[in-house]
Amino acid sequence: MSNIEPREIKCYGIKFKRASSALTKYYDSMLKPVNLTVSQFSLLNDIKYIKTCNKTQLAKYAKLDRTTIIRNLNVLLEKGLVEEIEGETNRNNLIQLTKLGNLTIEQGYVLWKQAQKNIRETIGEENLGLFLKTLEDIEKLT
Amino acid sequence: MSNIEPREIKCYGIKFKRASSALTKYYDSMLKPVNLTVSQFSLLNDIKYIKTCNKTQLAKYAKLDRTTIIRNLNVLLEKGLVEEIEGETNRNNLIQLTKLGNLTIEQGYVLWKQAQKNIRETIGEENLGLFLKTLEDIEKLT
DNA sequence: TATTAATATGTGCATATACACATGTGCATA
DNA sequence: TATGCACATGTGTATATGCACATATTAATA
Numbered sequence: 001m002s003n004i005e006p007r008e009i010k011c012y013g014i015k016f017k018r019a020s021s022a023l024t025k026y027y028d029s030m031l032k033p034v035n036l037t038v039s040q041f042s043l044l045n046d047i048k049y050i051k052t053c054n055k056t057q058l059a060k061y062a063k064l065d066r067t068t069i070i071r072n073l074n075v076l077l078e079k080g081l082v083e084e085i086e087g088e089t090n091r092n093n094l095i096q097l098t099k100l101g102n103l104t105i106e107q108g109y110v111l112w113k114q115a116q117k118n119i120r121e122t123i124g125e126e127n128l129g130l131f132l133k134t135l136e137d138i139e140k141l142t
Numbered sequence: 143m144s145n146i147e148p149r150e151i152k153c154y155g156i157k158f159k160r161a162s163s164a165l166t167k168y169y170d171s172m173l174k175p176v177n178l179t180v181s182q183f184s185l186l187n188d189i190k191y192i193k194t195c196n197k198t199q200l201a202k203y204a205k206l207d208r209t210t211i212i213r214n215l216n217v218l219l220e221k222g223l224v225e226e227i228e229g230e231t232n233r234n235n236l237i238q239l240t241k242l243g244n245l246t247i248e249q250g251y252v253l254w255k256q257a258q259k260n261i262r263e264t265i266g267e268e269n270l271g272l273f274l275k276t277l278e279d280i281e282k283l284t
Numbered sequence: 285t286a287t288t289a290a291t292a293t294g295t296g297c298a299t300a301t302a303c304a305c306a307t308g309t310g311c312a313t314a
Numbered sequence: 315t316a317t318g319c320a321c322a323t324g325t326g327t328a329t330a331t332g333c334a335c336a337t338a339t340t341a342a343t344a
Contacts, residue, residue: 013169020162022284
């Protein structure tokens with residue numbers, strides 16, 4: 001099959017999407033030994049930080065849609081990394097890490113740290129500050 | 143509901159995801175009048191550039207998984223923006239833009255151009271080169 | 285007290301993405 | 315010819331994401 005000559009992609013949105021996808025895959029591959037994606041690892045860390053909370057609070061904190069959080073949490077619940085403490089009504093339920101969840105974070109942290117270091121070097125220490133600032137400016141678009 | 147004090151997010155992967163999500167939403171909102179997402183707009187432009195091709199070629203060109211292309215194409219087929227020309231066997235099918243597809247790209251281009259300009263200003267002309275270079279370095283991780 | 289506000293949760297639908305697997309076709313070669 | 319490799323397609327399943335809609339509970343207020 002003949003390959004088609006690539007053209008210069010000009011859309012910053014698409015360029016960004018591709019880089020984001022590559023970056024996610026990289027973190028995911030590094031976290032493979034603990035069977036976590038970077039999204040899952042990040043959400044676990046959020047829960048660790050806020051200790052116990054309801055799902056709406058967690059969504060606000062993680063800056064994700066509430067229904068996204070519900071679905072992502074279901075994966076973590078099934079893995080036994082998170083538990084839901086039933087209140088009097090659904091409204092009063094709280095979620096928190098299990099022992100396994102805490103242990104998995106600890107194990108994952110070592111792997112994440114290495115990924116983080118490698119990415120920092122890929123971006124370049126000297127450019128890091130400006131780069132992260134730009135990411136924040138873009139995030140503010142929403 | 144009391145809000146939880148945000149902590150500094152250190153994971154570059156998550157920071158990047160958030161920015162990417164915001165950027166996608168921004169482009170999507172700008173392309174709303176032509177009822178296209180930026181992913182769809184980009185795929186249409188890829189097809190316009192390569193004129194006619196099979197799905198595997200398109201996937202390579204767009205740097206997406208082949209099965210992702212199949213599913214994204216199905217949306218464009220249903221919208222009548224793309225058509226599939228049946229060959230002797232499935233293997234010989236070709237896809238190409240419809241008239242409506244070409245028209246929609248033209249209409250979308252004006253909107254996209256404006257989004258593109260705004261993002262360029264958000265990043266800052268003076269930082270643009272370095273920023274895009276970094277995106278490419280990250281993309282190469284895969 | 286009855287109605288309304290605010291708050292919390294969940295499901296259906298849709299897009300975007302990719303891996304694993306199954307299937308089909310055509311050509312080269314043993 | 316038969317076998318296998320290269321190429322092309324499609325489905326099942328999964329994660330990640332968010333909007334629209336429905337429902338339930340609590341607090342405030344008319």
